[in-house]
Amino acid sequence: MDYGLPALQALIEHFKKLPGVGEKTARRLTFAVLDMGEEEVTGFAETLLQVKQDIGFCNRCGSLAEGEICGVCGDNSRNESIICVVERPSDVFVLENSGQFRGRYHVLHGVLSPLDGVGPGDLNITQLENRVRDEGIKEVIVATNPSIEGDTTSLFIAQLLGKYGIKVTRPVRGLPLGSSLEYVDRGTISKALEGREPI
Amino acid sequence: MIIKSLDLVNFRNIKEATLAFSGTFNVIRGRNAQGKTNLLEAIHLFSLGRSFRTRRREEMVKFDEEYLFARLACTSDAGVSFRIEIGLERGGRISVSVNGKKLAALSEIIGIMPTVIFIPEDVALATGPPSERRTFVDYTASQISPSFLQNLKEYRKVLVQRNAALKRAMESGSQPEGITAWDEMIVECGAAIIEGRQEMLSEIESRASRLIDDIMTGTGAITMQYSCSVDLSGKETKEALREALLGTRDQEKRRGYTLVGPHYDDISIFLDDRELKRYGSQGRKRLASIILKLAQAWAIMERRAERPIVLLDDIFSELDDETARRVNSLLSDRYQSFITTPRTEDIIDVEAARFFVEEGVVAVEKE
Numbered sequence: 001m002d003y004g005l006p007a008l009q010a011l012i013e014h015f016k017k018l019p020g021v022g023e024k025t026a027r028r029l030t031f032a033v034l035d036m037g038e039e040e041v042t043g044f045a046e047t048l049l050q051v052k053q054d055i056g057f058c059n060r061c062g063s064l065a066e067g068e069i070c071g072v073c074g075d076n077s078r079n080e081s082i083i084c085v086v087e088r089p090s091d092v093f094v095l096e097n098s099g100q101f102r103g104r105y106h107v108l109h110g111v112l113s114p115l116d117g118v119g120p121g122d123l124n125i126t127q128l129e130n131r132v133r134d135e136g137i138k139e140v141i142v143a144t145n146p147s148i149e150g151d152t153t154s155l156f157i158a159q160l161l162g163k164y165g166i167k168v169t170r171p172v173r174g175l176p177l178g179s180s181l182e183y184v185d186r187g188t189i190s191k192a193l194e195g196r197e198p199i
Numbered sequence: 200m201i202i203k204s205l206d207l208v209n210f211r212n213i214k215e216a217t218l219a220f221s222g223t224f225n226v227i228r229g230r231n232a233q234g235k236t237n238l239l240e241a242i243h244l245f246s247l248g249r250s251f252r253t254r255r256r257e258e259m260v261k262f263d264e265e266y267l268f269a270r271l272a273c274t275s276d277a278g279v280s281f282r283i284e285i286g287l288e289r290g291g292r293i294s295v296s297v298n299g300k301k302l303a304a305l306s307e308i309i310g311i312m313p314t315v316i317f318i319p320e321d322v323a324l325a326t327g328p329p330s331e332r333r334t335f336v337d338y339t340a341s342q343i344s345p346s347f348l349q350n351l352k353e354y355r356k357v358l359v360q361r362n363a364a365l366k367r368a369m370e371s372g373s374q375p376e377g378i379t380a381w382d383e384m385i386v387e388c389g390a391a392i393i394e395g396r397q398e399m400l401s402e403i404e405s406r407a408s409r410l411i412d413d414i415m416t417g418t419g420a421i422t423m424q425y426s427c428s429v430d431l432s433g434k435e436t437k438e439a440l441r442e443a444l445l446g447t448r449d450q451e452k453r454r455g456y457t458l459v460g461p462h463y464d465d466i467s468i469f470l471d472d473r474e475l476k477r478y479g480s481q482g483r484k485r486l487a488s489i490i491l492k493l494a495q496a497w498a499i500m501e502r503r504a505e506r507p508i509v510l511l512d513d514i515f516s517e518l519d520d521e522t523a524r525r526v527n528s529l530l531s532d533r534y535q536s537f538i539t540t541p542r543t544e545d546i547i548d549v550e551a552a553r554f555f556v557e558e559g560v561v562a563v564e565k566e
């Protein structure tokens with residue numbers, strides 16, 4: 001749509017590049033920006049730029065970091081002998097939110113998928129092996145997504161790390177908390193039954 | 200399961216139909232190419248969410264219309280009523296709702312209304328390629344076990360990925376990357392499929408042998424053998440599969456795809472200890488196929504505690520009257536069935552609802 005307001009139109013187009021944002025939402029966001037004070041907008045714009053300029057990947061675990069090392073890797077109160085392997089940096093935030101895990105992370109930046117041309121060499125796996133060898137790791141939890149590709153990647157890692165004699169584990173696939181059996185899909189139920197545990 | 204009613208709008212050549220059915224026999228008469236089989240196709244659509252005739256579901260939309268709508272009301276043997284609605288727009292998605300609630304995935308419809316269908320082409324069960332027999336067993340197992348269906352779906356995805364890894368290795372002349380992990384995925388899903396099929400075969404076999412006594416007195420037993428592409432003797436299925444993959448690795452690297460696994464397996468069917476595929480008249484093959492389908496229905500009924508709907512497309516044209524009569528009495532005792540026939544004389548001597556189809560118009564026939 002042409003409003004005869006090229007700057008406004010450009011901002012709408014920028015917002016539309018974000019996930020989950022369509023024409024209507026982009027327009028709403030744009031008008032919200034117009035309503036902000038100039039100082040606030042300046043702060044917003046500077047933060048956008050700063051995020052891009054300052055945030056890179058942690059040299060150690062591949063998670064997001066401002067500087068060489070991420071907050072988790074730099075935190076000495078963390079359990080140093082246990083690593084949780086995830087697919088994406090965003091997964092780290094999900095796990096951190098649960099507050100349950102006090103070890104360190106390792107981000108693969110993807111999963112094995114020959115169809116998309118992704119092999120072990122395209123993932124952050126060599127670095128994982130180095131860490132297991134050099135850092136005295138006792139357990140690696142592979143928390144890749146429960147998809148065909150995520151499962152295969154977890155098997156690959158288990159096979160690769162087998163020779164170090166450490167524990168390689170995978171979170172149990174189970175029923176979602178607070179749900180009712182009748183609303184859980186059949187695939188989840190059959191996997192949860194396969195992974196049942198004595199009580 | 201009993202189907203109470205079916206409403207159709209713009210389904211194939213049927214502009215509109217509102218039908219109420221008998222709980223036992225439903226005979227659909229009409230000359231060739233009038234739309235009899237379209238009714239079976241419509242009913243079957245509610246069982247699997249797809250047509251048994253075409254992969255292109257748009258073909259089910261009436262040729263000069265933009266959408267189709269179908270509604271089916273049925274009651275399970277436990278007394279639960281279902282109202283299933285299917286809408287399909289030309290060039291659009293299929294939408295399915297059960298009791299007014301839209302399904303998130305089309306595959307969730309599988310298992311609600313188990314159905315067994317016999318079409319003339321099903322004689323391929325005895326004579327056709329191995330895929331026909333695998334599909335037959337997989338279909339039966341999927342209707343009974345959700346975890347079998349899950350493994351089947353996963354296996355297909357794993358196979359595509361593993362083949363992609365092998366193909367890339369072949370083209371670049373390098374080692375297939377991550378192949379040991381893909382092997383283990385094949386082993387996990389593949390072993391579950393092989394064992395699930397073997398279990399299902401023995402379920403079908405025992406029932407087929409009892410059915411054959413009822414239908415063709417004096418004929419010997421039907422036996423079935425699972426011929427696995429992997430040597431299973433004396434080993435655990437997983438171990439056997441793992442070894443077979445390792446053994447064909449070099450060959451696979453040259454060919455660029457997976458060479459062993461349940462997707463290569465076959466099932467040998469024997470009648471009187473002779474393999475049906477090689478020996479046996481057309482009539483025997485046809486009859487054996489019908490018996491296997493009836494055994495399938497029976498297995499589903501007992502394992503699911505739910506009577507499947509039986510759809511029979513013109514099966515009596517090649518059966519003699521006595522055999523047809525025996526098949527009929529077997530059906531009427533157990534299932535709600537829908538039978539198409541071009542014959543005008545009555546082939547069914549029990550009470551039935553009768554329909555007459557002419558150029559897409561379905562009429563109820565008076566007794």
